[in-house]
Amino acid sequence: MSITKGLMGATALVVLAGCQGYTPAGDGAGSFERGRMEMDAPPALVERFHQLDANDDGVIDVSEARSSSDLMGAFGTADLDGDRQLSLEEFIDSQSSAD
Ligand SMILES: [Ca+2]
């Protein structure tokens, strides 16, 4: 009986040690930072921004956003500073996080 109990305890320790070695905490954080770097102005999104910016003033206002129903739906959350216009940065940020 005592031998079986000892084996189970040893197995539990091995499993715990295995889990800690398999998922290092630093790796996840590093991947997240790489992800943020990569969403820095993808060319396709920049091109789409300029297509939506019909009057070419460098921001997408509400009337311009109406040409895209999915953008219009995301406008409120995409407009981070609440000025009712989407800057290129706000647009890319919203489109990148939408995926
Ligand atoms: Ca505009």
Ligand SMILES: [Ca+2]
């Ligand atoms: Ca804004």
